[in-house]
Amino acid sequence: MAIVQALLALVSRSLGRVLTAAFGWAVVALFGQTSGGEKVALSALVGAAALWPVLLAGIAFPRVATFVLTFVPLRDSVPTSVIRWVWVVLAAAVPFGVGLTMATRRPVGGAAAVGPAAGGHADPREGAESRLARLGRGIPVTVALATSFLIVFVTVPARRLSGAVRRLVEVNVPLITDASAYDMVAAEIERTLRRHGFGVARVAPAWWISVPSRILLRLGGPSFREYVPDRLLYLAGPRLEAVLYPNGLYLRGPAHDTAWAHGVVVEALSAAPALQTFDPAAQDIEKQIRSVWDVYRQNPVAHRESRVLKNRVVEITRAVRELPVEYDEWQIVYRQTLQLGRAIEGDGQLLDEASRRDARTTDEGLEETAMATVTRNDEYLRAQSLSTRKLIGEITDKASLLVKKEVELAKTEIRADLEAQVAVARGLAAAIVAGLTALNLFMVALVFWLATQMPGWLAAVIVAAVLLVMAAILGYVSWSRRLTNPLALTRKTLKEDVRWAKERLA
Numbered sequence: 450m451a452i453v454q455a456l457l458a459l460v461s462r463s464l465g466r467v468l469t470a471a472f473g474w475a476v477v478a479l480f481g482q483t484s485g486g487e488k489v490a491l492s493a494l495v496g497a498a499a500l501w502p503v504l505l506a507g508i509a510f511p512r513v514a515t516f517v518l519t520f521v522p523l524r525d526s527v528p529t530s531v532i533r534w535v536w537v538v539l540a541a542a543v544p545f546g547v548g549l550t551m552a553t554r555r556p557v558g559g560a561a562a563v564g565p566a567a568g569g570h571a572d573p574r575e576g577a578e579s580r581l582a583r584l585g586r587g588i589p590v591t592v593a594l595a596t597s598f599l600i601v602f603v604t605v606p607a608r609r610l611s612g613a614v615r616r617l618v619e620v621n622v623p624l625i626t627d628a629s630a631y632d633m634v635a636a637e638i639e640r641t642l643r644r645h646g647f648g649v650a651r652v653a654p655a656w657w658i659s660v661p662s663r664i665l666l667r668l669g670g671p672s673f674r675e676y677v678p679d680r681l682l683y684l685a686g687p688r689l690e691a692v693l694y695p696n697g698l699y700l701r702g703p704a705h706d707t708a709w710a711h712g713v714v715v716e717a718l719s720a721a722p723a724l725q726t727f728d729p730a731a732q733d734i735e736k737q738i739r740s741v742w743d744v745y746r747q748n749p750v751a752h753r754e755s756r757v758l759k760n761r762v763v764e765i766t767r768a769v770r771e772l773p774v775e776y777d778e779w780q781i782v783y784r785q786t787l788q789l790g791r792a793i794e795g796d797g798q799l800l801d802e803a804s805r806r807d808a809r810t811t812d813e814g815l816e817e818t819a820m821a822t823v824t825r826n827d828e829y830l831r832a833q834s835l836s837t838r839k840l841i842g843e844i845t846d847k848a849s850l851l852v853k854k855e856v857e858l859a860k861t862e863i864r865a866d867l868e869a870q871v872a873v874a875r876g877l878a879a880a881i882v883a884g885l886t887a888l889n890l891f892m893v894a895l896v897f898w899l900a901t902q903m904p905g906w907l908a909a910v911i912v913a914a915v916l917l918v919m920a921a922i923l924g925y926v927s928w929s930r931r932l933t934n935p936l937a938l939t940r941k942t943l944k945e946d947v948r949w950a951k952e953r954l955a
Contacts, residue, residue, distance in 0.1 A: 473727040474696030478676045480554050497543045498591045499598035507536030548587020586670045593668035597661035604657040618707045622698040627676050630722035635682035641717040649686035713800045719785045726778040734782045753795045762790045851946050
């Protein structure tokens with residue numbers, strides 16, 4: 450019994466970490482950035498989609514499925530037909546709920562927020578489907594999620610048990626990429642592992658690695674096509690095995706090698722077009738850190754000890770201090786801020802410096818280091834050859850382009866906000882008309898009934914008082930739903946543009 454409990458605990462821990470990352474990634478891919486209670490509700494919806502096969506099984510075996518999910522046996526007095534209809538409603542509600550949520554949420558260019566172009570602003574109209582088309586994708590998206598998670602349910606525990614038998618350690622590193630940035634991140638991971646002495650090589654991924662991605666690409670539509678690459682990175686070597694999924698990096702090997710690989714990879718990816726957190730506030734700080742890295746790497750010699758970039762690090766540190774997230778995500782942005790600060794101060798990254806001084810560093814790694822140094826020198830010489838007038842001209846041109854983009858974004862956002870408010874007004878108007886009509890009839894009937902118990906005028910006064918209270922409550926609720934934060938995206942991007950201008954003038 451103790452052995453069985455240990456195995457169940459091992460499997461639950463494995464699935465817990467993997468599914469948490471997978472749910473967070475699927476929510477972002479399908480519905481865009483969320484936070485707070487909305488994120489919890491959407492994660493629950495994705496979880497229901499993952500359990501859709503169980504809901505379908507409940508139609509055929511209603512009592513068995515009910516016991517599997519609730520561990521409560523139903524009484525024989527409860528008709529089987531009633532239970533079956535409950536399962537039918539649940540099975541139909543999940544894909545409809547997924548499609549309805551996708552249709553009602555306005556797409557905001559999810560991929561652009563992660564990939565290498567994250568510093569720019571994607572046109573919200575690009576790649577957006579009609580709401581009817583998104584509503585119709587509820588069923589294929591649910592099938593894709595259910596099938597993919599089913600494979601995860603089977604393969605993750607099997608891999609974990611296999612690794613435990615062979616005394617191997619598994620690590621799942623949160624790492625969100627999109628299709629446009631995936632190859633860049635994959636190449637950086639491969640270079641980093643080879644530079645630090647891991648003799649890994651690219652091999653064809655096994656079916657349990659590639660099949661879920663193919664299913665999401667085939668059935669998931671544009672939402673998943675922006676995040677899922679055509680081919681996943683699978684590295685294998687005598688000391689380490691690595692798989693880069695769209696939502697994370699999987700490492701497996703002996704305890705020491707896995708820990709070292711984990712450290713050097715996350716250190717190297719701090720400036721890469723990938724996000725290591727899931728919370729929107731933490732991701733915003735990651736993007737700011739990466740923006741400063743982009744400026745610094747354009748000319749490391751000139752930007753070393755830059756007062757402007759140092760001030761940006763101080764601003765980011767203040768934001769990290771006020772970041773309302775759990776420690777796991779907080780320590781990630783804290784570490785990235787420390788790494789950025791070291792670079793601007795002219796210091797190398799700790800783990801990378803240790804490997805450079807290690808005699809085991811491969812010739813290939815030394816060659817890549819030399820090539821990187823030559824590239825940085827070329828960039829430095831090119832920057833030095835530009836006159837002050839040309840530098841100011843380039844910055845002015847880019848600033849003008851940003852202004853035009855901001856105007857276009859503001860127009861699009863105002864139009865979308867107005868459409869949303871008009872739709873709310875129409876719905877409220879129809880609801881008010883229908884509600885007043887029904888309420889009027891009910892109140893007349895109530896007055897007639899009360900008139901049999903008391904004077905008619907007193908019955909009318911009581912009903913009127915109740916209606917007055919209800920009107921006050923409904924008015925307050927409707928007023929609380931008014932638009933209180935107009936042009937939120939435009940104002941946010943304006944702040945980002947100001948940061949960009951400061952950083953480029955460093």
